[in-house]
Amino acid sequence: MPRTARTTPPPPAPTARQRRKEARPQELLDAALDLFVEKGFAATRSEEVAARAGVSKGTLYLYYPSKEELLKAVIRENISQEIAEGEDIVRGFEGPTAELLPYLMHEWWRRIGETRASGICKLIVSEVRNFPDIAAFYVEEVIQPAERMLASVIQRGIDRGEFRPVPVHEVIHALMAPMLFIMLHKHSIGACPAMHDRAPPERLIAVHLDLVLNGLLPRAAAGRKKK
Numbered sequence: 543m544p545r546t547a548r549t550t551p552p553p554p555a556p557t558a559r560q561r562r563k564e565a566r567p568q569e570l571l572d573a574a575l576d577l578f579v580e581k582g583f584a585a586t587r588s589e590e591v592a593a594r595a596g597v598s599k600g601t602l603y604l605y606y607p608s609k610e611e612l613l614k615a616v617i618r619e620n621i622s623q624e625i626a627e628g629e630d631i632v633r634g635f636e637g638p639t640a641e642l643l644p645y646l647m648h649e650w651w652r653r654i655g656e657t658r659a660s661g662i663c664k665l666i667v668s669e670v671r672n673f674p675d676i677a678a679f680y681v682e683e684v685i686q687p688a689e690r691m692l693a694s695v696i697q698r699g700i701d702r703g704e705f706r707p708v709p710v711h712e713v714i715h716a717l718m719a720p721m722l723f724i725m726l727h728k729h730s731i732g733a734c735p736a737m738h739d740r741a742p743p744e745r746l747i748a749v750h751l752d753l754v755l756n757g758l759l760p761r762a763a764a765g766r767k768k769k
Contacts, residue, residue, distance in 0.1 A: 567605050568619075569595045575616050579661030579729070583613060583669050583676075614679055620659035624650070625687045632694055639699035640759075644751045646695065647721065651747055655725055663722060664729040689714050696758075705758040713758070720750050 573594035577586045588609050592602040606612040628646055635642045654660055670677045692714045699705035724743050 566595070566597065566601070567615075570597070570602060570605055570612070571616050571619050574612050575620065575658055575661070578613065578616065578665055579658065583609075583665055584672065588612075610673065610676060613676060614683075617662060617680065617683060620657075621654060621662060622683050622687070624653050624659075625684065625691060629687070629691050632691060632698075639695060639702060639704045640755055643695055643699070643717075643755065644748075646692075647717070647747055647751055648744070650721065651724075651743060655721070655728070655743060660725040661729050663725040667726065688718070692717060699758065703760070706760045708758060713754075717754060720746070 570591065574586075574591045577591055577594060581590075586609070588602055589599045591609075591612065592599045595602070602612075606615055628649070631646065631649070632642065635645075666676075666680055670680060689711075693710050696705065696708070696710045696713050700707055700710075724746060728743070
């Protein structure tokens with residue numbers, strides 16, 4: 543007689559308790575981001591984060607043993623991952639560098655500037671001097687990878703003859719400074735109703751990129767473009 547094929551029963555669906563446990567780290571990170579931006583890092587207590595996430599303080603410490611580790615996880619989740627995806631975009635991009643650079647800058651604003659993650663910038667600027675471990679972490683986890691990514695883009699344009707030779711490090715700072723200012727403005731005076739009718743960030747970024755790209759073009763190409 544032919545053997546009957548054995549069928550493996552499907553795994554049981556996760557219970558509501560299991561789903562809740564799997565979602566808990568993200569809930570804690572979301573609660574921490576909101577409170578850190580609203581109140582500041584130093585002023586936020588761990589129990590406040592736990593309460594907003596709907597768990598006990600002990601449960602919070604099971605996932606993140608200190609408030610500093612919690613902030614590091616927030617930075618990794620909201621900024622480091624985006625930089626890593628940006629690096630993948632740069633590696634796979636085959637078009638002109640003058641198209642790659644604006645795409646990256648607008649994506650940075652869409653993924654970070656327009657989201658709650660933009661508040662991390664203000665948080666770091668205002669408080670990180672009092673937390674040297676967080677400062678060192680932010681430099682290693684955010685600033686250095688972002689600078690390397692942008693440096694690779696500018697150097698790509700130079701190597702391909704699309705950009706004139708320029709001091710790459712200084713160009714990176716010229717690119718990022720206005721972006722950081724817009725995010726700081728958003729979470730400070732920009733939140734005032736009287737400032738809501740000013741130029742939207744997307745337009746400011748577009749104008750800034752136009753100025754930078756025209757400055758990066760080889761002199762002959764820039765002259766032709768003006769005619």
